[in-house]
Structure formats: C-alpha cells, structure tokens
Amino acid sequence: MLDADHTTESTRATAPAAADAQWELPPGDVVPVFPYLVFLEFLAALLVSVVLLAWALGVNAPLLPEANPGYTENPAKAPWYFVGLQELLVYFDPWIAGVTIPTVIILGLMAIPYLDTSRDAVGRYTFSARRLAIGHFLFGFALWWLLIAVGQFLRGPNWQFFWPWQTWKAANGVESGLWSFPWWIGLPALVGYFAGGWLFARRRWPWLYAGLGRGRYAIVMLLVLTMYAVPLKVLLRLVLGVKYVLETPWLNV
Amino acid sequence: MASLPTDRPAAAAGVAATARVARVGAAITSSQLYRSIFRHNWTDSARNRALEVTSNAFLHLHPITIPRHAIRVCYTFCLGGLTFFLFLVETVTGVLLMFYYRPVPDFAYVDMKTLEHAVQFGMVLRNLHRWGAHLMVILVMLHMLRVFLTGSYRPPREFNWVVGVSLLVLTLLLSFTGYLLPWDQLAFWAVTVGTNMAAATPFVGAEGPFHSLVGVTARDDVRYLLLGDVQVGGNALLRFYVLHCVAFPLAAAFLMLVHFWRVRKDGGISRPL
Helix, strand or coil: CHHHHHHHHHCCCCCCHHHHHCCCCCCCCEEEHHHHHHHHHHHHHHHHHHHHHHHHHHCCCCCCCECCCCCCCCCCCCCHHHHHHHHHCCCCCHHHHHHHHHHHHHHHHHHHHHHCCCCCCCCCCCCHHHHHHHHHHHHHHHHHHHHHHHHHHCECHHHCECCCCCCCCCCCCCCCCCECCCHHHHHHHHHHHHHHHHHHHHHHCHHHHHHHHHHHHHHHHHHHHHHHHHHHHHHHHHHHCECCCCECCCCEC | CCCCHHHHHHHHHHHHHHHHHHHHHHHHHCCHHHHHHCCCCCCCCHHHHHHHHHCCCCHHHCCCEEEHHHHCHHHHCCHHHHHHHHHHHHHHHHHHHHCCCCCCHHHHHHHHHHHHHCCCCHHHHHHHHHHHHHHHHHHHHHHHHHHHHCCCCCCCCHHHHHHHHHHHHHHHHHHHHHHHCCCEHHHHHHHHHHHHHHHCCCCCCCCCCCHHHHCCCCCCCHHHHHHCCCCCCHHHHHHHHHHHHHHHHHHHHHHHHHHHHHHHHCCCCCCCC
16 A cells, blocks of 8 residues: 555645654664755766766767778787786786686685685774785785886886887887796795795784685685786896796696 | 835836746746646755755765765765766767767778868867866776775675676776777777787687697687787777677676665665764
8 A cells, every 4th residue: 555655645745744654763873865865966977977078079989091900009008908918918928918817817816805814993984903914905906006107107118118208109119028937936936925925914914814714814825826926027127037937838827 | 235215116027027036037937847747845854955956866876965074075085976977078078979870890990080171060069078077087096996895895785896806807998899900000909909808818719828738729719709800900990899899888887786785784884884
C-alpha cells in the first residue's frame, strides 16, 4: 500500500508533525542525503562540466595525417597512460615491460585487501598509523607518473633522451658499451636480492612478519621487492651500463 | 517600497498573476499524470527528504542518510562520482560521434575530417570526448589513491576494491581502443606500439619467451587475436571499434552496477570506526 500512501500524501500542503516524526533522522552524526549530498554531487558535476567544456573549446584534439603503414612515426609513442611502460622498454625486454610488469601491477593491486587485512585506520587520512603501506604505495604511484612524464616529455626520435629545451634535431650520444652480468653473478644477485630483502625486512620490521603470517608476508615481499627492482634496474643501466642482470638462452632479465 | 499609493494597481495585478500561477501549478501537481511520476510533494519535511531519494530511480543508489564527515569535499574529493559522471559524458558524446563515423579504413579518416570541418560543433564534440577520456583516466587513478589512503579497501570492502581495479583496467582499455579510431598516424603507431607488446607475451605471443614450446606463430598468437591480422589494419579497426563502443562499455556498466551496489552493502561510504 506504499504507492497509495504516497499519492494521498502528495495532495496535502504540509505533512502533520506526528506523521513526520517517524521519519526524523536517527540519532548520530548523520545528515540527509537529499539535499546535502545530492546538491554537492550536482555542483561537482557542474564544475567538471565547465572545466571540460573550457578545455574542449580551447584545445583541439590532435589529428595527424592519415594512417600509413609504410611510414613509421618517429618517435611512435603509446597513449600517455601507457608511455610509462613504453619507457621501461629501454631497461627491460618487452615481455617484462609490456606484459609481466602490468600483470604484476594489476594482480598486486587486486591482492592488496587480502594481504592487508587489518580493520584499523579505516575512513580517514592517516600516515602515522600506516607508515609502511602508504610509503610503498605512494612510491609505486609516483614511479608510475614519473615514468610517464619521462616517456611523454623527455623522449625524442629513436626514443633518445632530450631535455625540453633541447631541439630534437641535435645529435645525441648513442648509448654504447652496455654489458651484462655473467650468469654466475646474475643468478646469485637476483636470488640474493629477493632473499636478502625478505630477511632484512623480517629483521627490521618483525611485527610485520608476525602480523601477516608466512604466506602473506612472502607475497607482500615478492610484490614490494619486484616494485623496487624496477628503479634499481634503471639505476644499474644508467650508472653502470648494465643491459641484463641475468642472461639465459630462453629469456633475459 | 511596494506600498506607495501609485503602485497599488500594479501590486494588485501582481498578486492576481501570482495567484494564477499558483492555480496552474496546483492543477499540474494534482493531475494524475504528474502524480504518476512524482509520488510525493516538495514540502521540506524529513519524510520527503527520504522519499526524494528512495522514490527516484537515479537517486536511490544513495542511502537516505550519510555520515556528516562523508559530505566533506576534502574526504572523497567526489572522485568516484566524477569518474562515473565522465563515463556518462563519454557515453553521450560517443553515441553522437557514432552518427558521423564509419569504422572502415576507406572512410574512418575522411569521416574525422568531415566531423572537424563540416559538422556543426563536430570539433567541440570530438574534443569533449577525447579530453573527457583523459580526465576520466586521471580521475579513476586519483580515486584509487584516495581509497587507498583512507584505508577503505580493508575488510569488509576487499571485493569491491577488486571490482574497482577491474574498472580501472577497463577504463584504460576503453581509452586505448578509442585511440585507434581516428585512423591517423598518431593512432596507428600508438596502437602498433601497444599491441606489439602482446606479441611479447610469454608462451602465447609469437615473439615472447617459450613461444616455441607452445608452437604459436605470428598468425595464431595473442596479438593476432587482438588485431585480426599480423599488423594493424581494417580488421583491427573493426575489432577496436566494436570493443570500444559495445563490449567494454557494457562490461564497465555491469561492473559499475556491482561496484555501487557493493558500496552500500559493504557498510556504506567508509568512515572512521
């Protein structure tokens, strides 16, 4: 009989106070969604509409000459949100930069709530209560945007590095003299990095291991150490000219 | 000031006009048609505030009440809602763009040129769609950051975080498939770069590690599946078009349904406990 009730109610100018009392807000620090939240959402949508319209009126979307498979654009850049992965192609083989890293990022993100199962510090911004989690996450987030910025703004023809004030025509030194670790250094280095990181963190933050248990701790360490391995490999390449940490007949890392 | 003697006839006419408007308004709001659409009146009462949400198909996504701290802009920055809003903007502008575009190499680029130069507001329409997509990608990433920083993925919201990550991936895929459609050099080579990565997939990519174990070649690997060919061409354009306009939007809408419903079912908007 809800509908019938509504229609009879709608003919009245004002609802009697007694009938209205049962609809009063429950005790507690709450506000009615209408109008408080609905109007806020409306204003936010309005603001974004204005910004987007101004953007669309002021800046035209690019349109280059028609697609021509016979003429390769140089540089040929992926859409900006994938340029960070393309930037990693300098430092990793495509199966790592283009497939493995994005897959690990996606699965790693999905795994977060199953690894960090604490129910504390929910619903507020806090750094002090979650120093480690927020620190690592922000590092990864910043790395993602940094790689995009480098790939998008600092890479020219043949994916060579150019500062914004350099013209792309300037001859740029070609990277040469790259070398790789022999396998008997590379393999122990890789194993040592993950095992060492695993042990170091266990010693440095013993409560983490205790809280997570062995399985979750192992997955967390694998994900976090993989993330830090990316900038580490970049540094190895830039500072020491290391092409591969591990070379095998089947794949190179 | 309205009580000056000379204003009296005008004031009386004004009162009469107001009364007429009120009568017409009352006639409308008491008609069967109006009452079949709006089940309650607009008097500001606690009951009506509840009905305005629960009796509205679009607003009933919301609870009737919400913690006071949740409407602080600096808590959510409206990022999730705005991402959804941009999805709607993309849907509307996208449908309009479809009237002017044919996903065939012979026509695609010409249609873009026609859209920009011969269609009234065609350029603005295209700009809205493209910049809206960029903004959506940025906002969805910031939304994820907000949810992480406020610990809102923690139990019992684990599954909704997973749905959210899937929506992030879908947003990127939507944007990437749309990137090819203008069929210009930018689109062609960006998608060539992107899909070449697929060929490097271990086991199932023709250039990836261990591909010879599985025996895949360039003609039956995962890139071929994406492109319908060994390189970007007419088949890829059609596939990306269908994915962009039909498959991915449907998948995103389906996941959004789950995402929003689960926000409510998993305890509403996150709040300090």
